[in-house]
Amino acid sequence: MTAPTATTARRLVSQRVALVGADGALRVGPACVDLEGARIAAVHDAPTSAPPPAEGAVVEDLGDRLLTPAFVDAHTHVALTALRGLSVPEDADRNLVEDFFFRIETAMSADDVRAFARMGAYEAILNGTALVWDHYYRANAMVAAFRDVGIAAVLAPTVQDVAGPGIGQLEEALAATIAIGGDAALADAGVFAAFGPHATDTVSPTLFLRIAGLAEQHALPVHVHVAQSLDEVERVHERHGISPYELLARSGLYDAAPRTLLIHNIFATSAELAALPRERVALGFCPHSKQIFAWMPDVGTWQGLGLPWFVATDCAASNDATNVQRDLRAAAGLRTAGLATSAAHRAFVAEGGVERARAAWDERVRERAATRWLGDTTALLSRVWSVPGGLHPAFRAGVIEAGALANLCVWDVEHPAFWPGRDPLRALAMSDTTNALVNVMSAGRWLGEHGRYHASVVGSDAYREARVEATRRLAEVEQRVRG
Numbered sequence: 282m283t284a285p286t287a288t289t290a291r292r293l294v295s296q297r298v299a300l301v302g303a304d305g306a307l308r309v310g311p312a313c314v315d316l317e318g319a320r321i322a323a324v325h326d327a328p329t330s331a332p333p334p335a336e337g338a339v340v341e342d343l344g345d346r347l348l349t350p351a352f353v354d355a356h357t358h359v360a361l362t363a364l365r366g367l368s369v370p371e372d373a374d375r376n377l378v379e380d381f382f383f384r385i386e387t388a389m390s391a392d393d394v395r396a397f398a399r400m401g402a403y404e405a406i407l408n409g410t411a412l413v414w415d416h417y418y419r420a421n422a423m424v425a426a427f428r429d430v431g432i433a434a435v436l437a438p439t440v441q442d443v444a445g446p447g448i449g450q451l452e453e454a455l456a457a458t459i460a461i462g463g464d465a466a467l468a469d470a471g472v473f474a475a476f477g478p479h480a481t482d483t484v485s486p487t488l489f490l491r492i493a494g495l496a497e498q499h500a501l502p503v504h505v506h507v508a509q510s511l512d513e514v515e516r517v518h519e520r521h522g523i524s525p526y527e528l529l530a531r532s533g534l535y536d537a538a539p540r541t542l543l544i545h546n547i548f549a550t551s552a553e554l555a556a557l558p559r560e561r562v563a564l565g566f567c568p569h570s571k572q573i574f575a576w577m578p579d580v581g582t583w584q585g586l587g588l589p590w591f592v593a594t595d596c597a598a599s600n601d602a603t604n605v606q607r608d609l610r611a612a613a614g615l616r617t618a619g620l621a622t623s624a625a626h627r628a629f630v631a632e633g634g635v636e637r638a639r640a641a642w643d644e645r646v647r648e649r650a651a652t653r654w655l656g657d658t659t660a661l662l663s664r665v666w667s668v669p670g671g672l673h674p675a676f677r678a679g680v681i682e683a684g685a686l687a688n689l690c691v692w693d694v695e696h697p698a699f700w701p702g703r704d705p706l707r708a709l710a711m712s713d714t715t716n717a718l719v720n721v722m723s724a725g726r727w728l729g730e731h732g733r734y735h736a737s738v739v740g741s742d743a744y745r746e747a748r749v750e751a752t753r754r755l756a757e758v759e760q761r762v763r764g
C-alpha cells in the first residue's frame with residue numbers, strides 16, 4: 282500500500298473558511314488557502330483581492346463548503362483499537378492497563394502492531410482527525426502504519442525500564458525517537474517524534490533524568506501518562522516516598538523539554554497542579570476513556586490555574602472510539618456534571634418540595650455562570666485544534682494560517698447535521714458532524730474522494746486489505762495469549 286503523494290502547489294478557494302479573527306475568536310469567511318507540499322503557504326482573506334495562484338498551481342473551488350482545520354487528537358494508542366470489545370467493564374475494577382493490556386501487548390509482533398494501528402488510524406481519519414499524538418511500542422511499525430493510511434502523527438515510542446511490555450525495547454525505542462525526530466523526509470510526510478516515558482511507576486527516576494537530557498538535546502517534547510491509577514500513586518510513594526508529580530519535577534523534565542504533555546492527571550492535588558510551569562506543560566483530558574478507567578479529572582482546577590489543556594480519545598479499547606469530536610462534546614457536558622451529587626440536589630431528592638427544587642436549580646445557575654469557559658465555541662474547538670496543534674516545536678496544526686501543516690476538513694453544511702447552518706462552528710463543537718465530511722486532507726494529501734469520502738476510504742483496496750490482515754492477526758494474537 283502506498284500513501285497518495287502531495288501535489289506541490291495548489292490553491293483551495295471557499296466562501297466559508299474557519300479563520301482566527303483579530304480578537305482571537307474563530308470566524309467564518311471567504312478565503313483562498315495556498316498550499317505547498319505538506320504546509321499552508323499563504324491565506325488570503327478575500328478571494329477577489331488575492332494575488333494570482335502560483336505558476337502551475339492546481340486551483341480547487343470548494344464553493345460554499347466549509348473549510349476548517351482537521352481535528353488533532355493529542356493522546357492516542359491507535360493500535361489498541363484491536364482490543365475494542367475484548368474487555369468487559371469489570372476489568373476496569375483494578376488496573377485494566379496491567380491486568381489485561383500488557384498481557385496482550387506482549388504477544389503482539391511488529392507486523393501485528395502495524396496492522397492494528399492502521400485500523401485505528403482509518404477510524405481517526407474517517408472522523409475528521411488528520412493528526413494524532415500516539416504513544417506506542419514498535420516505532421518503525423507505527424510509522425509504517427501512519428504512512429500506509431496517510432495520517433500525520435507525532436509518535437512517542439513507549440519506553441519503560443521498571444515494568445511493562447516495552448522493557449526489552451528500551452534502547453531501540455529511544456534510538457527510534459531520535460531517528461524519527463531528525464528525519465526530514467518523515468517531517469515532509471507529517472510524521473514527527475516525541476519522547477514517550479510510559480508513566481511514573483513504569484519508568485525509573487534515572488530514566489526520566491536521561492529522557493530530560495535527550496529531550497533538551499534534540500528539542501523534542503515529552504508525552505507521559507501521570508497519576509492515572511491508584512497503583513501508580515501507591516508504588517511511587519512506596520518506592521520513592523514522593524508523588525508522581527514530585528518525581529517528574531525532580532527529573533528536570535519541564536525545564537529541559539520544549540513541552541511536556543501530561544496525560545490523565547486523576548490523582549493531582551491543587552498544590553501539584555499550581556506548581557506546574559504553565560508555558561512548559563499541557564494537560565490531556567480523555568473524557569470517555571476516564572469514565573471507564575477511573576473518573577473525570579478536575580478540569581475546572583486546570584482551567585482556573587491557566588494550565589493549557591486539550592481533549593483527546595486515548596484509545597478504542599474499553600468502549601471508547603477514535604472520534605475526538607465525541608469527546609469534545611463530553612467535555613462540554615461537564616458544565617452541569619456535578620449537580621446530581623450537589624448538596625442542594627441531594628436535599629431535594631431526600632425531602633422534596635418546591636423550595637429545595639429551586640435551591641437545586643439556583644445551584645445550576647451558579648455552576649453555569651462559573652463554567653462559561655466550557656460554553657464558548659472558540660475555546661471548545663481550541664481543545665482539538667490550536668492547543669494540541671501548538672505543542673511541537675517542529676510544526677503548527679489546528680489552524681488555517683501560513684506555515685501550518687495542511688491538515689484540513691471540508692464539510693457539507695447542507696447536511697442535516699449542520700442544518701440550518703447558521704453557526705456551523707457551534708455544530709462542530711457540539712454536534713456529531715462526521716457524516717457531513719466531504720473530504721479530509723493530512724499533510725497536504727487528500728485522504729479520500731470529494732463528496733464520497735467515507736465510501737471511497739472504506740471501499741478502497743488498501744482499506745480492505747488492511748482489514749483482512751488485521752482480523753487474521755488479531756485471531757492469531759488471541760490464540761497465542763490463550764495458549
Ligand SMILES: [Zn+2]
Pocket residue numbers: 356357358416506544595
Ligand atoms: Zn493513554
